[in-house]
Amino acid sequence: MPNSIKDKKQPKPDISREKSAELYAKAKTYFPGGVNSPVRAFKSVYGTPLFIAKGDGSHIWDADGNKFIDFCCSWGPLILGHNNVKVREKVIEVMQHGMSFGAPTALENELAELILNNNQFIEKLRFVSSGTEAVMSAIRLARGYTKRDKILKFEGCYHGHSDSLLVKAGSGLVTFGETSSAGVPKSFADETIVVALNDVEALKEAFNKFKDQIAAVIIEPVPANNGLLLQTRDFLQALRDICTENGTLLIFDEVISGFRIGFEGAAGYYKIKPDILTYGKIIGGGLPVGCYGASAEIMDHISPVGSVYQAGTLSGNPVAMAAGIAQLSELLTNGFYDELHSKTEEFVATIQNYATKRNYKLKVFTIGSIFWFAFTDKEAITKAEDIDPASMEKFKKMHRELINRGIYLGPSGYEVGFISSAHTKTDLETAKRAIFESLDLVFNEK
Known part of the structure; x- marks a missing residue:
């Protein structure tokens, strides 16, 4: 088989969300929009909101049993990971x-x-x-x-x-x-x-x-x-x-x-x-x-x-x-922040290098253990008006591919991601491969 066909990245099949869909349908009869905080409704990304059943370390599992490496960390507070x-x-x-x-x-x-x-x-x-x-x-x-x-x-x-x-x-x-x-x-x-x-x-x-x-x-x-x-x-x-x-x-x-x-x-x-x-x-x-x-x-x-x-x-x-x-x-333990920030910097740098070598219009901004994917070629974004709303369509596609590869980011391109001390080297390598594949699909889509 020719390499051009064999090596071409293919979208992953959508994960099962059957039980999440059932829970969401019921939730909509109880809560406005079926959620207790608007961003959870997945309006900015594809698919039914994922109803989470449990979390442990760097992972969460949804109601359908799908397992994800979690980079939302309850929107940041879980710096030690889930269920420490x-x-x-x-x-x-x-x-x-x-x-x-x-x-x-x-x-x-x-x-x-x-x-x-x-x-x-x-x-x-x-x-x-x-x-x-x-x-x-x-x-x-x-x-x-x-x-x-x-x-x-x-x-x-x-x-x-x-x-x-x-x-x-x-x-x-x-x-x-x-x-x-x-x-x-x-x-x-x-x-x-x-x-x-x-x-x-x-x-x-x-x-x-x-x-x-x-x-x-x-x-x-x-x-x-x-x-x-x-x-x-x-x-x-x-x-x-x-x-x-x-x-x-x-x-x-x-x-x-x-x-x-x-x-x-x-x-x-x-x-x-x-x-x-x-x-x-x-x-x-x-x-x-x-x-x-x-x-x-x-x-x-x-x-x-x-x-x-x-x-x-x-x-x-x-x-x-x-x-x-x-x-x-x-x-407060010795070296906690040095280790956390070091692995965040390496994670971000590897993704940025991958995107830059392929001329993908992506910047990964970071500070501490926080990161953000910006679909832009600007070296800095310091004001809200500098964000191109049209770029959110690329995030939407990337989010879907990542979900289908077992990677969970917050369901909005305006939200940041977080790394915890529970994220292992294996977790981060797995996530990087999934991100590379997702970026290839986003930027090479016909």
Whole structure:
């Protein structure tokens, strides 16, 4: 048989999704769109949403028994992989004594000490139940502390689904935002200013217009909810300087980057001190938890010692605290991040080299243990507007081929991927081969 025919890559047959389809049909009678978070509906990719039955290490299995190497990692928090034995054993140990009390426990102190003793940027923190709640509370704290109302955010950064931040840019360099969801009153958008990322002039113009009105500037220092829009350190430092000059608090939303690119997250990586930091489920082993922290002076504006109210029955719940203690203790072991980042860099470099040699229009951006496939020839993408929506069709095709080859990425080309300590060399070699085959099909499709 001629090599040209023998060697030609062929699409893999679609995996069985029969049981997932049955579950999805039933779910649509219970939940809007059949899911409890929109991206899970697989609207941006091919096929029925996969209903996951179990996870262990670097793998997940769906309801039909299909096995996948998982690069979603519950959208990042599972930095040790699924069902890590130390996390699981700690959770089981604590659950035997009760799962929720609505009262303080020693576990809260233990997890707080792990974070605060190894983070130079915050002195006190408050546990909450999600990243959205952490950001919402940080915004309220900034407004209460500064006695100002306006918030400045950046186009392309996502900060959860609180009303103040479900705002997109209007027209013009510096604008009041427009609500990006029905049900968000225009009055909320009127207090939110939206500017482009990596644009110091736009930032300065915003402060010239609203000088003494801006309570806080909030940014993902590593924007990773709309592609991986890596910012320059110079831009982040300019942001720090402008906030300081204007008495405005700088909030780093590190729900994704926190503990992913180092124990001190992006703040430690860039060596820039924000006024308030927010973290998400990674501090609780992937369980529902988050926190926000700042200097003692700022944090003491929170109730019961201050006038900024924030509360929660499940804040600091013992199960999440236990998982967090086990997970963060592992992250502090010698060489953990060096090994994780090294294998991520090698994984990304090999894929990039493969694509470059074949003149495929693909860039794989990375930082820490986070990566993103961008179907572009641009050397850098720092703004949401630089992403070509048409490129998502290529991701859609690649995602289908990867699913059929046992590789699971989040079901959106705008979402990033993650590598965990559970991913073995064999896992990564298997994934690379599947990615090579999928790219060949995507770029050589007739």
